[in-house]
Structure formats: structure tokens, C-alpha cells
Amino acid sequence: MTSNGSPPLRLRLLLPDAQVFPASADPVASTICDQATAIRPGDVYVHLDGFDCIGAVQAAERGAAAVITERLLPEVPAPQLIVADCWEARRVLAAAAREEASQTSQQRTGPHVITVAASYPNDQTATLIATILTMAGQTTALRTDQVDDDGQTCSPLSDNNRPSIGDWFGRATNNNAAMTVLATTRSDGLRVPPRIACLTGIQLNGPTTQERRARTAAALGALSRDTILVANADDAECMRIAAQHTGPLLTFGSAAHADVRIVVNTEHTAGQRVLATASGHTAALDLDRPGSQRRREGGAALAVAVALGLELAPTARSLSIAPDPMQHLQRQAPADGVIVLTDCARHPTHLRETLVSADQLTTGRVIVVAELSERINRAEQQLTVLEALADRSFTVGRAEGLTLADPRVTAVADRESAIAIALGLADEGDVVVLAGATHESAAAETAWIDALMSRRRQSDQQRRAA
Numbered sequence: 154m155t156s157n158g159s160p161p162l163r164l165r166l167l168l169p170d171a172q173v174f175p176a177s178a179d180p181v182a183s184t185i186c187d188q189a190t191a192i193r194p195g196d197v198y199v200h201l202d203g204f205d206c207i208g209a210v211q212a213a214e215r216g217a218a219a220v221i222t223e224r225l226l227p228e229v230p231a232p233q234l235i236v237a238d239c240w241e242a243r244r245v246l247a248a249a250a251r252e253e254a255s256q257t258s259q260q261r262t263g264p265h266v267i268t269v270a271a272s273y274p275n276d277q278t279a280t281l282i283a284t285i286l287t288m289a290g291q292t293t294a295l296r297t298d299q300v301d302d303d304g305q306t307c308s309p310l311s312d313n314n315r316p317s318i319g320d321w322f323g324r325a326t327n328n329n330a331a332m333t334v335l336a337t338t339r340s341d342g343l344r345v346p347p348r349i350a351c352l353t354g355i356q357l358n359g360p361t362t363q364e365r366r367a368r369t370a371a372a373l374g375a376l377s378r379d380t381i382l383v384a385n386a387d388d389a390e391c392m393r394i395a396a397q398h399t400g401p402l403l404t405f406g407s408a409a410h411a412d413v414r415i416v417v418n419t420e421h422t423a424g425q426r427v428l429a430t431a432s433g434h435t436a437a438l439d440l441d442r443p444g445s446q447r448r449r450e451g452g453a454a455l456a457v458a459v460a461l462g463l464e465l466a467p468t469a470r471s472l473s474i475a476p477d478p479m480q481h482l483q484r485q486a487p488a489d490g491v492i493v494l495t496d497c498a499r500h501p502t503h504l505r506e507t508l509v510s511a512d513q514l515t516t517g518r519v520i521v522v523a524e525l526s527e528r529i530n531r532a533e534q535q536l537t538v539l540e541a542l543a544d545r546s547f548t549v550g551r552a553e554g555l556t557l558a559d560p561r562v563t564a565v566a567d568r569e570s571a572i573a574i575a576l577g578l579a580d581e582g583d584v585v586v587l588a589g590a591t592h593e594s595a596a597a598e599t600a601w602i603d604a605l606m607s608r609r610r611q612s613d614q615q616r617r618a619a
Contacts, residue, residue, distance in 0.1 A: 177433030444510030490581030517582030524589030
């Protein structure tokens, strides 16, 4: 018998070639046993006797979560995984359980690690995963580009306050965190193999494609054959990396072949409802903002939860009430038929997804206020997005040597002025996207927008009266 107190093992992932009966079953267990008389409720029984089914029947009666066998046993009232060699299946499961037990017994060395990797900032996916784990009762540490949470203390990060990843992990270990979630875009030197590595997306621009792909693969961490890789099925480059992984693989996305499939049901300015399907089960997931970026974040977090053995429906409910600490497509109060959205998007990939989502909300124009990067390469990528997707853009900040060639893009000295000009040009049915918002600026901008629109209404009334 092999047992441990860590998150349960998903048998489908560890025995990918097994036939599962019934097909909708998705058994999980922390204890693997080949002695029917020792089975406890929730254990997995490996049936090594190929001549009869007495042991399997007895194990099912004692509450086995599943029976692993080399042939279908109609007399057994429990889910069955039919494999070619029960001894080999037992070896694989025992090795996985020992790995879990080893990591649990070495808690002082480190808790379970979940890495969330992409070639662009991906803090929100990691935050959603940490939220799910916390709601499931796990003490969870979180490290993103903006936050250092060691399981007891949560601190904002800045250029002057940025402890190393190793320091954060050490504090999380000392605080007895059961799970650590790390969002990263590069290899951070954490030598502990992740329990789960989540690959959400790879941005491919220009000649640095191979370099970017290699850097993102390195950011996943030192994957072992027991690491469960969760990959975006909608991103061909993610799947190229996934194809090289020798361990368990779980995919998510809108693709029909995704293990955790995310399909839009309804979408509107205040959010969207999607249907999530995994292993024959379906749950409704309410997301607090529209757009493909939020679907990708929610889908990735949901897939990680499924990989950990959490149930689909309760996890979807947890995601539905999870707060969005970032400023993503937050709708301001309607003003004269103009839709005003604040968004934190600065990275070109995020900016593109934001503008695509905004365009789907209206038949009018998309007018954008954007914060340009001081790095000329990044600023040029931002301009390419604005020129392709915005009808009119007002930019704040400019990298040295940058040229604004498109007449629809205008540089403005400060953000308040840019917002005033954008709102002044907007007509009924237009969408104004205030990209580059921060937590600090959001409240002040809301008051500024209200004042501008009130002044605009007063001016319109005076003109009509005259």
C-alpha cells in the first residue's frame, strides 16, 4: 500500500492509455493498494489476479474509488481502468504516490509548486489559481510580478522591494504553505520540480520567435516525468512545447480536442458566461469581464484545479466569485450612449486582446488612450496594435526616436488631457478604452470622467437652448 496526505492523483493523467469504464468517470485517489482486504473508502485497487474477480468485487464493496484491471469486470460496481499490464500500472502509480509522499514528508524543503508561464505577464492566472486553492482550504503562497505572498504576509513588490524567488519560497516553506503558485516569464532559478506547470501563451513577434519559445519553456521550470503540464490548446506554440513533455498532459481552450473545453455562452460589457466541460462534466462559469484574455485566464485556472483533482462545478463557482484585482475592461457609468472602459493593458499582447474585446461590444468607433513604453521596440509594437485595431488613438509618453506615422494616432502631453480629448470626440455608440490604468489612477479617473461628461452635457444643453 502506498499512501500520502497530498492532493489526490488523477488516474486518467497517470495512465493515459487506459480505457475507462464508464467513459465519464474521472477517478482520483491518494492511496494505491493491491490487497482487497486492506481497501478503505476512496482507495484505488489494483487487481493483480487475472483468473477471477473476487478481490475486485470485495474492494468495490469496501468503497474503492476505482479498480485497475486488465479486462472489463461486469460484476464490479466501481469505475474501472482497463490496462495492458496491471503490474506496470501498479509501478507507475506507486512511483507517483511515492513522489507525492516524499514531497509531503519534506515539507521543510518545500511545498508543492505550481508554475504559471507565458512569454508575457500573466499575474492574473496565477492569482485565480491561488484563489481557487485558498477557497479549497489549502494554505497557498503566491508570487507574481506585483505581489509577494508567503502564506502569511502579502506585500506589494517594487523595484526597490523585490526579494528573490528563493527567498519567497523559503518563507513559504517555513510558513508550512501547502501550495506555492509562481507566475513567471523567465527562468527564476527555482530548482524544485513543479507539481503542475501551466503554459498559457507564447507571443510570437519578429525574428525572436525561437528565443522567446526557449525562454518560455525554461520559465516552466525543471519538469520531471511526474509533472502535470497544463497547456493552452488554442496556442500552436504552446502545443509544440507540450509535445516534448514526457509526463502527463492536460489541455484547455476552445478547441474541440481540449481536455478542459471553454465555450462562450453569452458575452456583454459587464462580463461573460462560458460553459466549461471536462471528463464528461459541464459547469457554467461566470467571468467578471468580457474578452478572450479573461477566458484564457479562467480556463487555465480551471484546468489546474482539474489536474489537482478538484471537482469542476465547485471550482467554477469559486472562479465566478473571485475578484479581479487588476483593472481589466472595467466599465464606467454610461455617459450619453458612450461606453467608457478602463483597462490596465500596456503589454502589446494584452492591448491587442483588450481592443478586440472592445470592438465586439459596439458597432461604433473604438477610441483609445494608451500609455506608450519608454522602450522603443515595445512602443513600436504597441503602435502596430493601435493602428490595426483602433479608429482613433491618443498616446501618452514616447520612447526616444519613436515616430508616429499614422495620422489617427496623436501624442498628448499627459493622461488627463488625452482622456478629455477622447471623450470629447466620442459619439453615441462609440467605445472609449482608457488603457494603461493603474489601481492608484482608477478612482481619480472615474471622478475625472464623471466631471468631463457632466460638463459635456451642460455644453450640449446650452447649445440646444441657444
